[in-house]
Amino acid sequence: MADIRNKKLIWYEGVKLLLLPTAVLAAYLLSFCVFLVVFPTYYKVYELPHAYISFDKFAETMLYIAFCVLMAVYVYRSFAYKKLYDKVRVSPYALFAVRLMWVTVFCAAATLLPLVCGTALEGIFKGIAPKRYAGFAYNPLFSLLNRNPLYCLFPLSVAMFGAVIAAAVSIVVNAVHWAQNPWLKIVQAVVWTIIVFLLVFTVMNIPYHRNDKMWGMEFFFSYPMPFEWFTYDDFMSYMRDTYTTLRFCAVSWRIDTWIGWFGTLAFVFMGFASTALFRGQINDDYVYVKPLKQKGKKENKEEKNHA
């Protein structure tokens, strides 16, 4: 049975899982390259702040899109390729571990790329229009300039969020696979989606005091959605007016609290546990007679009994 050390499994699944989300990142990178040329040449000095903010919002949107595409591919492959992998005897644990690894790697990369690009862009902005930059009061999401060094942990935060969502999705998928009749599958899907949603939502929103120090990371823990569902000002006033903040939109995970870390580990554990519970070989006698070299006491005994 192919396990986590199987390099073919790691690379095959990696390529298939990340192909589309990587295309989104590539589109972002291409846009950045174009913008890098256009930004200092095309825009007039007074237009630079607006252009810079627009590109930061664009990067934010691309992160959302890349994340959503990744999760869509993850869900599709979890459902559609289950039987195929079973046929070639790839362990469901190995498959989950490999996918989880790629999700975290991709999420980290998908955040690191705009972070580096955004920092470079802000540096260029500062370089070409220092006066305009000095009066510029905008807190970009993707920039490390003038930031607490811990802001570098933004990719880790997104990677952990990716791991949590992937684990949550796997719990639902495993539960659906376990059910053997269509109605039960629907019931399982609905029930487990509600359960994992509530769990993720609860861990995300365990109340914290607004004055708690977050060591400069607070901005990426609760940045607003990039779409026009509500404005940035609305969101900030909402944050100011409420003692606790309900988070449901940011692609990031609280890494400044033990709850955030414990929650991530708990979700990953639940992902493996659900694989064992819903898809594991309940009958562990299956390969009880192994090749001679690997024989254990139990196997020898069983074999003798059979003979």
Place this chain on the structure above:
Amino acid sequence: MEQTTQQITQERAQQTAQTKLFGTLNVWKNYGSKQVLKGVNFSLPLGGIVGIFGLNGSGKTTLLKILSGLDGRYRGSVMKKDFDDVAYMSVEGGYPMDMRVKDIIRFFGKFCPQQNTEKILSSLSDAGIKEKNTLLALSSGMKQYLKFLLTVYSGASVCLFDEPFSNLDVNMREKIAKTLILESNGNRLFLITTHELKEVETLIDGFLILKDGRLSAYYVGEEVRETTGKSIAQFYKEKVNG
């Protein structure tokens, strides 16, 4: 120098111990309150083509799924002595419909290193199935044939075929029968479940009958024909209805 009886017995015992065996020990399986398999026992040496016959709902597919490792929810043991590779051709799909034929072959090739990709490709080409087609574009018979080829050329020691002749026209049936004969040898065991007894009459070396959740003794095809003077189909019909 003549061998003593004791030596011969010892030699045979050693040979038996070295024989690669495949089978089950007391396998029980139920779906809810319905008991499908009630202590299924059998043991076969690797080599040859063996049929598993039974009426609809007798548990043939369930047994094959258990043997293939796809279904782990059962009681008892599956015995695989000295090998670990089992390939299974299922009745139902299970392949993503958007996959191209060549991608599926490549996928199996990655995880089954002993796969004979060349033979699969040439057989597909003979049958007029294009590699670039997606599964969606294939007829059910073509998909069935593709599944058969992936199983038979997987290089696995044991190949389990669930209804390999269903949905197939006469030409494809003939191709499958020929391939089974050509590919079966002393080191590979082909287990076939089918209702097309006439199709496999001359193909199989022996067969087992699954009835009321239990497997019969192993019947050798030739012996059945010689001793009873009946075809396998007639013999099976009597056994199953008797």
